[in-house]
Amino acid sequence: MEDWLFTTLLRALAFGTPILLAGLGEIYAERSGVVNLGVEGMMALGALAAFAVTQTTGSPALGLLAAVLAAGLAAAVFALAAVGLRANQYVAGLALTMLGLGLAGLLGKPFEGAPLAQTLPESAFIVAALALAALLWFFLQHTFWGLVLRSSGENPEAVDAMGINVFTVRYAAVVFGGAMAGLAGAFLSLAYRPSWADGITSGLGWIAVALAIFASWHPLKAVLAALLFGALYHLSYRLQAQITPELLKAMPYLFVVLVLSLSALGRGPSGAPEALGTPYERGERR
Numbered sequence: 001m002e003d004w005l006f007t008t009l010l011r012a013l014a015f016g017t018p019i020l021l022a023g024l025g026e027i028y029a030e031r032s033g034v035v036n037l038g039v040e041g042m043m044a045l046g047a048l049a050a051f052a053v054t055q056t057t058g059s060p061a062l063g064l065l066a067a068v069l070a071a072g073l074a075a076a077v078f079a080l081a082a083v084g085l086r087a088n089q090y091v092a093g094l095a096l097t098m099l100g101l102g103l104a105g106l107l108g109k110p111f112e113g114a115p116l117a118q119t120l121p122e123s124a125f126i127v128a129a130l131a132l133a134a135l136l137w138f139f140l141q142h143t144f145w146g147l148v149l150r151s152s153g154e155n156p157e158a159v160d161a162m163g164i165n166v167f168t169v170r171y172a173a174v175v176f177g178g179a180m181a182g183l184a185g186a187f188l189s190l191a192y193r194p195s196w197a198d199g200i201t202s203g204l205g206w207i208a209v210a211l212a213i214f215a216s217w218h219p220l221k222a223v224l225a226a227l228l229f230g231a232l233y234h235l236s237y238r239l240q241a242q243i244t245p246e247l248l249k250a251m252p253y254l255f256v257v258l259v260l261s262l263s264a265l266g267r268g269p270s271g272a273p274e275a276l277g278t279p280y281e282r283g284e285r286r
Contacts (some may be wrong), residue, residue, distance in 0.1 A: 008234055009227075013126050014085070014192065016230025018184035020129045022208035023215070023222050024136055025180025030212055031140065032173035033153035033166075037093025038078050040205025041100020046071040048104040048183025051196040052111055062275040064274045067186035068179045068210060075178020076101060076171070083170045097205070100205050121196040125187045130223065132198055134179075137219035149173060181205070 022039050029036045049070035054063030078096045082085040140146040151159045152169040159166050188200050206231055215221035 012230035012235040015233040016226035018187045020226035021184040022181045024232040025177030028173045029177035032170045035100040040094025041097035042071040042181035043185040043201045043205045044104035045100045047189040048108045050186035051189040067182040069181025079171045116194045118192045122191045133219045145201040184258035218235030
């Protein structure tokens, strides 16, 4: 029994790592007042960039950097539309997901089935994800710029009164969220399953969005939420002999639907993004 629990915990950590990395980035974007539903597309672009560069150069470090840059660039394009041009955040995010998945699938065709001589250990990503959760919590709760980030989502007028450009803060938070999604994608193609295949993200980006809500936009709570989602993923394979496989595989996604439905019934906790309609979203002030 103890071995079973230990194995489940280890696999939950592995399954939960990409969700945690992407979820932390989404928490920061949403804390600044921007909801980015393009996490799935950014993860796919990051996964492809990491694999393609590593396979071409033989350097996982360069692949990791490429993943961060590719996803960060995609996030910057989203920020330009959603923050700079004040396009509907949800529509822009969905467009980014569709564009990212389609572009990754198209550009990744030559790399399907290609070998990858150099990989990165899962443990390195797991430790990095846990350390980032702690550092990001400290930054958000105990630093001046963390206060500025939170205020940009909760009370942007107060940030403007301090002489700080709210749009700049939101741009930075969204691009950072994209970089984290790129790291999550790199984990999939360089460590978890060192290969490239269309659909490698398997909906993990959507779970990362739900994780941000489920964790109440709190980096440390996100660790526990990622472990829960990771355990559900692991159990969907572990318990196939006892329970219908189709039901088990649907469990993580059903839980996402449940979380999003419950969150829609009531107000989000403190730190949730402001509803559209503030002077900033209407373009009355900068």
